[in-house]
Amino acid sequence: MALKERPKPFLLPEYCKGCGRCLDACAKDCIHLSDQINPLTGLVPVELDLTNCNACGLCMDACPEPYGLRPAHEGEIQDFELEDPAKIFGVKPSDAPEPVDLPSEVLPLPRTEPLVIKGTYASALGALLAGCRHVYGYPITPSTEGAELMAKFLPKLDGTFIQAVSEVATVNMMYGTAGAGLPTMTFTSSPGFSLMLEGVSYMIGAELPGVFVNVMRGGPGLGNIAPEQADIKLACHGLGHGNTRAIVLAPATPQEMLDLTMLAFELSFKYRNPVILLGDGYLGQMTGKVQLPETMIKPGIPKWAVYGDAMHRKNVITSIFLTESDLEAHNVHLNAKYEAMQVEARAESFLCDDAEVVLIACNTPARTAKGAVQELRHQGIKAGLFRPVTLWPFPVEELKAAIHSAQRIVVVEASAGQLEDEIRLALSKAGVRQFPEIENVRRMGGVLPQQSEIMTRVLGRKEVLA
Amino acid sequence: MSKASVFYDKFERHSHGEGLKGHATHYCPGCGHGLAHKYLADAIDELGIQDRTVAISPVGCSVFLYYYFDVGNSQAAHGRAPVVALGHKFANPESVVISYQGDGDLASIGLAETVATAQLGAPITVIFINNAIYGMTGGQMAPTTLMGQNSTTSPSGRNEYNGQPMKMAELIAGLDGPVYVERVALYDAKQRIKAKKAIQKAIKLQVEGRGYSFIEVLAECPTHLKMDPEATEKWVKECMEPVYPLGVKKDVTVDPWFKRNPPCFKGEKLLSLAGATSEHPERFCKGFPTHLAPNDISLKLAGSGGDGAQTAAMLIARASINEGFDATHIPSYGPESRGGTSYADVHVAEEEVLNPGSPDPQVLIAFNTPSLAKFGPTVRRGGFVIYDSSVVTEAPVLDPSIKMFPVPFTGIATDLGKAVVKNIVALGALQAATNIFPKDTMLTAIRVALKDKCALIPLNEEAFAWGIKSVEALNQ
Numbered sequence: 012m013a014l015k016e017r018p019k020p021f022l023l024p025e026y027c028k029g030c031g032r033c034l035d036a037c038a039k040d041c042i043h044l045s046d047q048i049n050p051l052t053g054l055v056p057v058e059l060d061l062t063n064c065n066a067c068g069l070c071m072d073a074c075p076e077p078y079g080l081r082p083a084h085e086g087e088i089q090d091f092e093l094e095d096p097a098k099i100f101g102v103k104p105s106d107a108p109e110p111v112d113l114p115s116e117v118l119p120l121p122r123t124e125p126l127v128i129k130g131t132y133a134s135a136l137g138a139l140l141a142g143c144r145h146v147y148g149y150p151i152t153p154s155t156e157g158a159e160l161m162a163k164f165l166p167k168l169d170g171t172f173i174q175a176v177s178e179v180a181t182v183n184m185m186y187g188t189a190g191a192g193l194p195t196m197t198f199t200s201s202p203g204f205s206l207m208l209e210g211v212s213y214m215i216g217a218e219l220p221g222v223f224v225n226v227m228r229g230g231p232g233l234g235n236i237a238p239e240q241a242d243i244k245l246a247c248h249g250l251g252h253g254n255t256r257a258i259v260l261a262p263a264t265p266q267e268m269l270d271l272t273m274l275a276f277e278l279s280f281k282y283r284n285p286v287i288l289l290g291d292g293y294l295g296q297m298t299g300k301v302q303l304p305e306t307m308i309k310p311g312i313p314k315w316a317v318y319g320d321a322m323h324r325k326n327v328i329t330s331i332f333l334t335e336s337d338l339e340a341h342n343v344h345l346n347a348k349y350e351a352m353q354v355e356a357r358a359e360s361f362l363c364d365d366a367e368v369v370l371i372a373c374n375t376p377a378r379t380a381k382g383a384v385q386e387l388r389h390q391g392i393k394a395g396l397f398r399p400v401t402l403w404p405f406p407v408e409e410l411k412a413a414i415h416s417a418q419r420i421v422v423v424e425a426s427a428g429q430l431e432d433e434i435r436l437a438l439s440k441a442g443v444r445q446f447p448e449i450e451n452v453r454r455m456g457g458v459l460p461q462q463s464e465i466m467t468r469v470l471g472r473k474e475v476l477a
Numbered sequence: 478m479s480k481a482s483v484f485y486d487k488f489e490r491h492s493h494g495e496g497l498k499g500h501a502t503h504y505c506p507g508c509g510h511g512l513a514h515k516y517l518a519d520a521i522d523e524l525g526i527q528d529r530t531v532a533i534s535p536v537g538c539s540v541f542l543y544y545y546f547d548v549g550n551s552q553a554a555h556g557r558a559p560v561v562a563l564g565h566k567f568a569n570p571e572s573v574v575i576s577y578q579g580d581g582d583l584a585s586i587g588l589a590e591t592v593a594t595a596q597l598g599a600p601i602t603v604i605f606i607n608n609a610i611y612g613m614t615g616g617q618m619a620p621t622t623l624m625g626q627n628s629t630t631s632p633s634g635r636n637e638y639n640g641q642p643m644k645m646a647e648l649i650a651g652l653d654g655p656v657y658v659e660r661v662a663l664y665d666a667k668q669r670i671k672a673k674k675a676i677q678k679a680i681k682l683q684v685e686g687r688g689y690s691f692i693e694v695l696a697e698c699p700t701h702l703k704m705d706p707e708a709t710e711k712w713v714k715e716c717m718e719p720v721y722p723l724g725v726k727k728d729v730t731v732d733p734w735f736k737r738n739p740p741c742f743k744g745e746k747l748l749s750l751a752g753a754t755s756e757h758p759e760r761f762c763k764g765f766p767t768h769l770a771p772n773d774i775s776l777k778l779a780g781s782g783g784d785g786a787q788t789a790a791m792l793i794a795r796a797s798i799n800e801g802f803d804a805t806h807i808p809s810y811g812p813e814s815r816g817g818t819s820y821a822d823v824h825v826a827e828e829e830v831l832n833p834g835s836p837d838p839q840v841l842i843a844f845n846t847p848s849l850a851k852f853g854p855t856v857r858r859g860g861f862v863i864y865d866s867s868v869v870t871e872a873p874v875l876d877p878s879i880k881m882f883p884v885p886f887t888g889i890a891t892d893l894g895k896a897v898v899k900n901i902v903a904l905g906a907l908q909a910a911t912n913i914f915p916k917d918t919m920l921t922a923i924r925v926a927l928k929d930k931c932a933l934i935p936l937n938e939e940a941f942a943w944g945i946k947s948v949e950a951l952n953q
Contacts, residue, residue, distance in 0.1 A: 026500055030507030030699070030706040036666050052497060054506070069666045072673070075511025077484040077518070077545060078500040104487040104494065105547045120744045123753035127795045127804070136751050144740035145567060164750050169738040171567040175560065176593035183557035183590070187564015190551045191531075191572075195564070213554045265805075297833060298791060298806040300798045303753055309742040317549035319565060319572020321528035327490070327543045329534070329552035334492075375833070382832025462832050 017066035020059060021083030024049050026076055027056035033080055036073035039063040107325035113311035115142060115280075126301045130268040130294045131157035131198060133301045134224050135164070137272030142308035143194040143222070144170030147184040149177055149203060152236040153292040154226035157198035178203040182210025182221075189219035190328040192316025194276050196222035200292075201230050201242050211285055212251025215345070216330025218315075220279035222272065224288045226295035227374075229457035237457025238292030240374060243429035246287045247403040254342050256349040259287045259402040261373040265299035271400070273304065278355060280313065282348055289402065291425065293375040293459060358406035359398040362388065363413040366395025368469055371410075371434060372423040373399050376460050380423045383465035394469065402430075405437035414446060421468055423452045423460050483518040483527050483547055490544040503541055507706025509696025510539055512663050512672070513606055514546075517575065520677040521548065524684055529573045531565045533558040537579035538612040556587025559594035562601045570737040573683055577604045581611050584620040584643045591645075595691060598654030600683040600735045603691045604676065605645060608698040609717060616701035621645070623720055628701075642720055646693040650726035656688035658727040662695040662718065664710040671723075686735035695721055758799040758925070761915040765802060765827040769911060775835045776823040778903075779852050780844025780865075783819075785900030788926075789842070790821035792904060796914055796922035797825040805833035818848070825913070840911060842903050844886065849873065863906045863948075865899065882910045884947045890940060898940035905944020909952075916945070 024045070033042050034057065045058045074080035120140075128136070135157045138146070146165060148158035158172070165172040171188075175181040181197050188195040199207060204225040214221055227242045229235040246259045258278050260271040268290060275286040312318055317326045332338035362384055363369060372380040377398040387394035397413040399406050414420060424430040431449060438446060452460045452468045492498040504510050521530050530548035534540055536555035543550035549572070553561040562576040576594075583591050583605050594601070610628055611617040618628040618635060620643040625634040635642075650658040657679055661672035672694060679690035695717050697709040704712060748754075765772065776793065778786040790806045797804035807822040822835035841856050843849035843864040850873055856862055858878045866883035875881070884906040886899035901923065908919055920941060927934050 025497055028501070028506035032507055032512075032706055032710070035707065035710075069669075072515075072669050073512070073666065075504065075508055075515070076502060077511070077515060079511075104485045104489045107547065118742065118744055120748065121755055123748060123755050124758060125798055126751060126753055127791070127798050139747055142742065145564075147564070167750060168741040168746065170740045171737075173563070173567070173597075176589050179557070180560040180590050180593060183554060183560040184564040184567075186553065186557070187533075187551065187561040187566075188568040189564070190561070191565050191568030193568045195568075209554060210557070217552070293807055293833075296808050298794055298808075299830070299833075300803055303748070303751070307742070307744055307747065317531055317551050317565070319529055319531040319549050319569040319574070324528055324547070324549055327550040327552070329543060329550070331540065331552055378830070379832045379834060385831055459834070461834065461836050463836065 017068060018082035019061050019064050019066045020070050020080045022057070022059055022080050023078070024056040025051050026078045027054070028052070028076065029055040029057060030075065031057065032073045032075065033057060033070040036069040038067070039065060042070060105325055108322060110314040110322050110326065112314045115311040116309040117306050118309055120303065120305050120307050122305060123303050126303065127298060128265060128301050129156060130262075130265045130290060130297050130299075131226065132160050133265040133268040134198070134272045134288065134290070135160040136301075136303070137269035138196050138222065138276065139164065139168070140304060140307040141194060141273045141276035142310035143196050143276060144168060145188040145193055145195040146170070146172045146197065147175050147181045147195065148172070148197045148199070149175050149181050151200045151203045153228060153295045154198040154200045154224065156295070157224060178206035179209065182207040182214070185221045186210055186214055186217070186219060189214065189221045190217070190316070191318050192312040192323075194220065194222075194280070194310050196224065198224045198226065200226045200228045201239070202233065204242060204245065208245070208249070208251040211257070212253055212255050213330050214285050215250065215255045215257065216253065217328050218283040219285070219328065220276075220283055221285045222275040222279055222288065223285060224272065224290065226290045226292060228292050229455075235457045236292065238294075238375060238459055239425050239455065239457055240289075240291055240376070241426040241429060241455070242289060243402055243426060243433060246289055247433060254345055256352070256403065257285045257287050258282070258352055258355055258404070259289055261289050261400060261402050262294060263374055263377045263398060265294070265297055265301050268294065269301050269303075276308070282352055283315070284348065289374070291374040291459070292457070297375070353404045355401060356404045356406035356409065357400035358409035358413070359400060360409060360413045361396040361398070363395035363397055365393050366413070366417060367393040368419045368421065369395050369397055369414050369417040370421050370423055370465065371397045371399075371430070373402065373430060376423045376425055379460060379462050380465060382462045383469070386462065386466060387469060392469065402433055405433050407437040407441045410434070410437065411441065411443060417447055419450060419469075420447050421450045421452060421465070423465055425454050425459050427453060427455055483521045484545055485547045488544050491541065502545065504538065505700045507697055507699040507709060508538070509608060509663050509694065509698070510606060512669065513604060513676070513694050513696065514542070516673040516676045517577070517604060518546065519673060520680050523677060524680060526573045526680070526684060529571060531572050531574045533562045533565070533574065533576045535576070535578040535582040537582045539577055539579055539606065540613065542577055556582050556585070557590055558582065558587065559601070559603060560590045563594060563597070563599060566599055566601050570735065573680065574601045575604060575680065576601060578606070579612065580605070580607045580609070580619040580621040584645050592648070592652070595649045595689055596652045596654040598656075598689045600686055600688050602679045602683050603689070604679075605691065605693045606696045607645070607693055607721065608696040610698050610701045612698050612701055623716060644721060646691065646721070646726045649691045654689055655691055655727055656729050656731050657682050657690035659725045660693040660695065660721060660723050662713060662723055663697065664695075664714045668723070686733040687731045688735070693721070695723070759917070759921060760800050761917045761921075762800045766913050769913060770839060772827040773830065774825045774840070774913065775838045776825070776840040776842070777835045777838040777852055778821040778823065778842045779848035780819055782817050784844040785897060786819050786821050786842070786844060789900040789904050790823045792919065792922045792926060793823050793825065795926065796918045799922060800914065800918055802827055803830050805830045807833055820848070840907065842907060843869070844899070844903070845869065861910050863903060863910055865903070880910070882906055882948055882951060884944060889943045889947065893936060893940055893943070895936060898937055901937045901940040902944040902947075905941040906948050907944075908941070909945040909948035
């Protein structure tokens with residue numbers, strides 16, 4: 012019986028680091044360290060004397076370098092001089108195909124009667140309608156109902172809900188699914204969001220879409236489970252390390268929890284960047300009227316994805332740019348993207364056209380403030396409400412228009428001034444130097460400002476503090 | 478073929494593929510990573526899964542795995558590779574996902590992810606390179622560093638204050654999730670052949686959908702062990718192996734189970750899950766109940782957990798929205814799910830609820846004495862207070878303009894045989910006391926809420942009727 016002839020080893024000395032692991036592997040003593048330093052590498056390579064070689068192949072198995080000791084096939088150059096590697100190995104690093112976008116589809120839905128559901132449920136339905144079938148999460152009050160609904164619905168839609176070991180694991184599962192090019196999201200609340208920020212920075216760096224619904228609760232630390240708005244700073248300016256930005260949406264009604272969750276997915280894929288939906292504990296728990304849209308999305312696969320198929324083989328998802336100039340160029344690219352996101356600024360102005368007193372608030376406090384505006388109007392005071400719907404980018408042009416006739420600005424918020432900081436920063440960056448002194452109604456610790464407190468502030472100009 | 482095709486023909490991501498870096502790894506001479514890479518490439522090649530493979534690069538010396546493998550590549554944060562792998566696996570169950578990690582990554586910072594992913598048992602393959610030292614950061618103590626071994630953070634040798642070495646293969650094999658766990662080495666030809674086979678088997682088990690597998694590779698780090706490659710091989714054999722015995726730690730035969738259908742995007746299915754319907758609910762109101770308020774009615778329901786205040790609140794909101802109005806309901810619970818306080822703020826508005834809170838309600842439904850005492854005084858002048866006279870023996874004195882309706886919610890419900898319907902008695906009382914909506918509006922909302930428990934509808938209708946009767950008796 013003729014044995015199949017096995018190839019003998021072959022080595023380009025330039026690709027040998029001289030580790031010598033092959034020396035022991037050879038029973039025939041065919042391999043020796045050279046007595047000369049290779050001038051190209053500065054290393055001492057091994058030399059082969061194949062006189063006694065029986066082509067056992069063990070030396071090749073012992074060589075750690077992919078292009079180190081390799082089988083020499085018939086006709087391959089055994090005697091060589093260093094040539095252009097492209098000549099030896101070919102010019103293309105890979106034969107992987109060039110990927111193309113597989114676009115998402117917009118599917119019609121029949122018109123239905125409004126649902127009466129909680130904010131977290133509305134957001135979960137929004138995600139499903141936006142085509143999200145991969146949800147990861149870790150239970151945390153007051154956002155858990157969203158995850159619970161997903162755990163119930165997704166198996167029926169052949170989707171995936173996985174309760175992760177932590178928020179850290181959650182965001183990295185999202186990183187994986189987003190890397191595969193599919194829509195993914197999570198529900199969390201303030202302490203959990205803090206934990207996710209590492210992963211958010213990586214997602215931004217690797218340009219991955221994903222939707223984070225943060226139903227904000229009282230802090231710092233474990234705080235409590237009542238509503239607060241104290242993660243505005245985190246979402247707008249503190250998304251982990253590095254040059255990070257994300258669009259931050261602030262819904263005020265269960266309807267907006269659905270609508271803005273759907274928008275969040277759209278924007279997140281449009282910009283290849285996470286989108287943060289900041290709700291407050293009340294909004295998550297609040298039940299209200301929610302009208303479903305007349306279309307839903309069946310997602311495609313973007314061309315940059317690492318889906319795990321032939322089409323996407325050439326892609327890589329990474330946030331590493333080892334060479335400084337590469338990383339600087341990446342940051343310039345991210346900045347251009349952040350600049351492009353400015354057009355997504357959104358706001359609602361309620362009775363601001365002639366307003367002398369402009370209240371500014373978002374989330375549930377915006378509704379309280381809206382109630383106050385109506386009451387103040389009954390009392391003959393020209394009040395209006397400006398409600399930023401995006402907190403980043405801040406809708407400063409809309410704000411400028413809303414306060415054009417304002418003599419007083421009152422910021423109503425459930426935090427120690429984080430919304431006010433956004434307003435001041437936006438006005439400052441926009442070069443607005445002239446505006447009325449900013450007054451405030453602030454509550455903290457899980458207490459939302461009350462309509463009566465707003466009234467007292469506006470009518471009495473008294474300090475309102477918890 | 479002059480090499481496994483799974484390596485790029487040229488390592489363009491390695492310093493842009495310039496010069497020798499286009500064909501040489503970034504690893505130090507004699508490093509075990511290169512061997513593990515080659516065996517992984519061979520396995521991918523031999524199983525014919527190059528197009529389906531997604532390799533997860535970790536943080537550590539193998540952070541640049543994606544420089545070399547001509548497969549889908551995803552680079553993870555430190556320690557998070559196994560969960561990134563899960564994210565890829567569930568996104569495309571047909572993909573073959575390999576989480577390649579070092580000891581700092583897998584056994585220290587990523588321990589939670591490592592253990593939880595192993596126990597989850599979804600078919601992914603974890604290749605764990607244990608070289609008993611941190612390589613990339615420069616020779617610090619790893620969780621796998623041996624007792625007495627020097628490192629830059631255990632300069633006089635690892636001692637008991639640094640804890641004991643982590644035996645990951647044994648730890649993972651002790652879990653129920655994995656199907657195959659083996660520890661292999663690279664120090665001689667025999668071990669290298671075993672290592673190659675183990676890696677191939679681990680991936681094959683994934684390809685067949687049988688489950689999670691874990692291969693720990695005892696690898697050499699000559700640079701940070703400060704030895705030549707040959708001495709390092711010897712050190713692994715003589716010092717590491719006694720602490721980390723080689724061999725199969727777990728190998729269970731499991732039928733292929735990981736089969737997932739493509740996700741469903743059928744609109745009807747989604748709408749039916751959401752409970753959405755195109756059926757127009759019957760309307761009974763002739764207009765907004767302006768006798769209570771011009772355009773926005775504020776209610777509060779207060780009791781203990783289990784009184785049904787939230788359900789009643791929800792039914793009011795649903796009834797209002799069915800009539801084409803707006804409504805909101807905000808629940809507020811005490812810290813306990815049951816037995817604590819349970820309040821609900823409800824608004825019914827003609828067009829839009831502006832402020833959904835009810836700090837000064839027009840209507841209060843109180844299920845117990847503390848709730849009545851707490852919220853009674855907040856009720857607006859001319860408002861309504863409906864309370865459970867079965868449990869409230871002494872009502873507080875409120876503004877004389879407020880109409881008081883003592884109704885024995887609990888007594889009636891108990892007489893009907895089900896104490897839980899006391900909230901429906903309360904709704905009947907609300908109906909009769911305020912005439913907020915026509916009777917049928919509330920009854921329709923109750924029937925719709927019970928559509929999956931039809932047998933309970935007559936009892937609830939009766940409870941509602943008794944609530945009405947009680948108020949009518951008070952009014953006579």
